[in-house]
Amino acid sequence: METLAERMQTLGIELPEAPDRAGMYVQTKRCGNSLYISGCGPSLKGKPDITGKLGEISIEEGQEAARRCILNALAILQRDLGSLERVKSVVKILTFVASKPDFYNQPKVADGASKLLVDLFGKEIGCPTRSAIGVAVLPGDIPVEIELLVETD
Amino acid sequence: METLAERMQTLGIELPEAPDRAGMYVQTKRCGNSLYISGCGPSLKGKPDITGKLGEISIEEGQEAARRCILNALAILQRDLGSLERVKSVVKILTFVASKPDFYNQPKVADGASKLLVDLFGKEIGCPTRSAIGVAVLPGDIPVEIELLVETD
Amino acid sequence: METLAERMQTLGIELPEAPDRAGMYVQTKRCGNSLYISGCGPSLKGKPDITGKLGEISIEEGQEAARRCILNALAILQRDLGSLERVKSVVKILTFVASKPDFYNQPKVADGASKLLVDLFGKEIGCPTRSAIGVAVLPGDIPVEIELLVETD
Numbered sequence: 001m002e003t004l005a006e007r008m009q010t011l012g013i014e015l016p017e018a019p020d021r022a023g024m025y026v027q028t029k030r031c032g033n034s035l036y037i038s039g040c041g042p043s044l045k046g047k048p049d050i051t052g053k054l055g056e057i058s059i060e061e062g063q064e065a066a067r068r069c070i071l072n073a074l075a076i077l078q079r080d081l082g083s084l085e086r087v088k089s090v091v092k093i094l095t096f097v098a099s100k101p102d103f104y105n106q107p108k109v110a111d112g113a114s115k116l117l118v119d120l121f122g123k124e125i126g127c128p129t130r131s132a133i134g135v136a137v138l139p140g141d142i143p144v145e146i147e148l149l150v151e152t153d
Numbered sequence: 154m155e156t157l158a159e160r161m162q163t164l165g166i167e168l169p170e171a172p173d174r175a176g177m178y179v180q181t182k183r184c185g186n187s188l189y190i191s192g193c194g195p196s197l198k199g200k201p202d203i204t205g206k207l208g209e210i211s212i213e214e215g216q217e218a219a220r221r222c223i224l225n226a227l228a229i230l231q232r233d234l235g236s237l238e239r240v241k242s243v244v245k246i247l248t249f250v251a252s253k254p255d256f257y258n259q260p261k262v263a264d265g266a267s268k269l270l271v272d273l274f275g276k277e278i279g280c281p282t283r284s285a286i287g288v289a290v291l292p293g294d295i296p297v298e299i300e301l302l303v304e305t306d
Numbered sequence: 307m308e309t310l311a312e313r314m315q316t317l318g319i320e321l322p323e324a325p326d327r328a329g330m331y332v333q334t335k336r337c338g339n340s341l342y343i344s345g346c347g348p349s350l351k352g353k354p355d356i357t358g359k360l361g362e363i364s365i366e367e368g369q370e371a372a373r374r375c376i377l378n379a380l381a382i383l384q385r386d387l388g389s390l391e392r393v394k395s396v397v398k399i400l401t402f403v404a405s406k407p408d409f410y411n412q413p414k415v416a417d418g419a420s421k422l423l424v425d426l427f428g429k430e431i432g433c434p435t436r437s438a439i440g441v442a443v444l445p446g447d448i449p450v451e452i453e454l455l456v457e458t459d
Contacts, residue, residue, distance in 0.1 A: 023413035024420035025436035031340055031397045031457045034184055039437030053407075091184045094300075096439045099290050101206075106292045107176035114177035130178035131192030131300045133249045134290035137405050137440035139412045147400075147437045151184045187337055244337045247453075252443050254359075259445045260329035267330035283331035284345030284453045286402045287443035304337045 004084045004120065011119055016044045018075040022139060028080045030152075033088075037076060037148040039096070041139065042068035051141040054109060054134070055100025062143050063112030066095065069146040070116045081152060089151040090117050090128045096145045099134030106132040113146055157237045157273065164272055169197045169221075171228040175292065181233045183305075186241075190229060190301040192249070194292065195221035204294040207262060207287070208253025215296050216265030219248065222299040223269045234305060242304040243270050243281045249298045252287030259285040266299055310390045310426065317425055322350045324381040328445065334386045336458075339394075343382060343454040345402070347445065348374035357447040360415060360440070361406025368449050369418030372401065375452040376422045387458060395457040396423050396434045402451045405440030412438040419452055 008015070019040065021027060027038050042065035043049050050057070050065045078084055095110040097103075110132035117126040128148075138145050161168070172193065174180060180191050195218035196202050203210070203218045231237055248263040250256075263285035270279040281301075291298050314321070325346065327333060333344050348371035349355050356363070356371045384390055401416040403409075416438035423432040434454075444451050 023436070023438070024417045024424060024433065026433050027435065029395065029397050029435045031395065031455070032185070032338070034187075034340075036398045036435040036455075038435040039439070089182065089184065091182050092189045094437070096437070098440075101290050103290060104292055104294050106290075111177045118177060127177065127179050129180065129182045129189040129191040129300075130176070131247070131249070131298060132176070132292060133192070133288050133298060134251075134292075135439050136289040136442040137407050137409060137412075139410055139438060139440075141410050145437060145439060147435075149184070149189075185338070187340075242335065242337065244335050245342045254443050256443060257445055257447050259443075264330045271330060280330065280332050282333065282335045282342040282344040282453075283329070284400070284402070284451060285329070285445060286345070286441050286451060287404075287445075289442040302337070302342075 007120060015075045015078055016071050018079045019043065019072045027076045033151050035150050035152050037073050039145045039147040040069045040072040041142045041145050044068055050143060052143055053098040053100050054143055055103035057143055059105055059108050062097065062109035065144040066109055066112035066146065067116050069144055070113045073148050086152050087121065087150050088153060090121060090126050090148065091151055092149040093128045093130050094147045095130060095132040096135045096138060097132060098138045098143050103134060106134050109144060160273060168228045168231055169224050171232045172196065172225045180229045186304050188303050188305050190226050192298045192300040193222045193225040194295045194298050197221055203296060205296055206251040206253050207296055208256035210296055212258055212261050215250065215262035218297040219262055219265035219299065220269050222297055223266045226301050239305050240274065240303050241306060243274060243279050244304055245282045245302040247300045248283060248285040249288045249291060250285060251291045251296050256287060259287050262297060313426060321381045321384055322377050324385045325349065325378045333382045339457050341456050341458050343379050345451045345453040346375045346378040347448045347451050350374055356449060358449055359404040359406050360449055361409035363449055365411055365414050368403065368415035371450040372415055372418035372452065373422050375450055376419045379454050392458050393456050394459060396427060396432050397457055398455040399434045399436050400453045401436060401438040402441045402444060403438060404444045404449050409440060412440050415450060
């Protein structure tokens with residue numbers, strides 16, 4: 001059975017450095033076996049940022065932003081849990097997509113997040129419940145912000 | 154004591170066919186006794202869609218859309234739980250209302266959802282905690298999307 | 307060890323009267339040790355309202371609105387739990403900031419909420435996970451709405 005570390009290597013996924021907090025909050029907090037992860041943006045240290053709203057930037061850029069949000073969330077989980085193997089289920093993601101009022105493809109953008117989770121954890125553990133909504137604007141003009149709920153041991 | 158099936162008949166509620174998924178996610182996922190339901194839209198198979206933003210469409214249309222979101226959620230719960238009797242509590246709904254920037258009556262729209270839940274399950278089980286917010290735009294130009302958290306056995 | 311009542315006095319915090327419900331929902335609902343609190347707005351009984359969107363009103367007004375949302379949530383918790391000492395952890399807040407499309411400082415606004423929680427409960431109990439997003443509009447033209455999840459005994 002392949003470990004997550006091996007699967008990441010196969011998939012060419014390299015975890016970024018965990019992002020800095022952007023205010024007065026913690027990045028994870030536990031309630032029983034539920035672990036809540038604060039809204040993650042797409043900024044990766046050492047990479048140019050993706051900014052702008054969907055309707056201005058392309059769906060592909062939005063999907064890449066959603067993917068990066070998950071990379072940041074995984075980096076936070078790796079740091080706070082010690083190992084991603086402790087993620088028993090990705091229960092829920094809430095995907096906020098900064099959108100011009102005539103952009104209607106939020107689910108396609110959110111699929112950039114779901115795909116990485118499913119590729120990494122497999123369908124049963126990784127495929128979450130989800131809402132994908134079009135918000136007016138996000139902090140720092142990022143196109144996507146995602147908060148997560150995972151079940152852990 | 155009236156069963157939920159009997160109450161539905163009394164109320165004239167007919168569950169629709171469960172909606173299709175609109176991307177890479179699951180429609181329900183369990184974490185202990187908490188069951189999370191992905192954001193549901195108002196589209197009912199075989200009925201004309203309700204689209205547009207509040208401020209353009211009427212509050213009554215918005216309430217009907219909110220009601221249909223719950224009908225879809227109930228259809229999903231019926232399918233995934235086998236019986237709605239297994240819903241012990243509707244804990245929380247998050248109501249996203251696509252809104253023009255000068256539409257301020259999101260709670261009235263969300264009441265279309267709450268009313269159906271309370272009519273069906275009664276106040277103690279069915280009346281949820283709630284947020285009702287005005288978002289810029291929703292997938293496919295639907296006016297309302299609702300995600301739910303229910304407690305089950 | 308200082309009680310919460312004593313700390314509130316030291317900090318000059320006076321709990322307002324719990325706000326009225328703005329529709330068909332309950333203000334708190336329990337699921338195991340998780341207590342969900344419905345989205346709270348900033349209106350305090352007997353005080354002039356803060357209305358408008360960020361980008362029109364100042365960040366300081368937005369922070370004060372966020373602080374008042376938490377005051378209302380605390381008043382609800384005090385009433386429904388009997389004592390704030392029963393709050394074991396503020397797990398999560400979701401901060402909706404009504405924003406003009408070019409306002410990017412939602413986290414600064416949300417810090418008005420986090421600060422009060424940390425001042426009152428201390429960092430370990432009070433500092434929550436968080437998302438801060440810019441929504442198109444909120445009920446009654448309020449600038450901030452916050453929903454909470456707390457862990458109780």
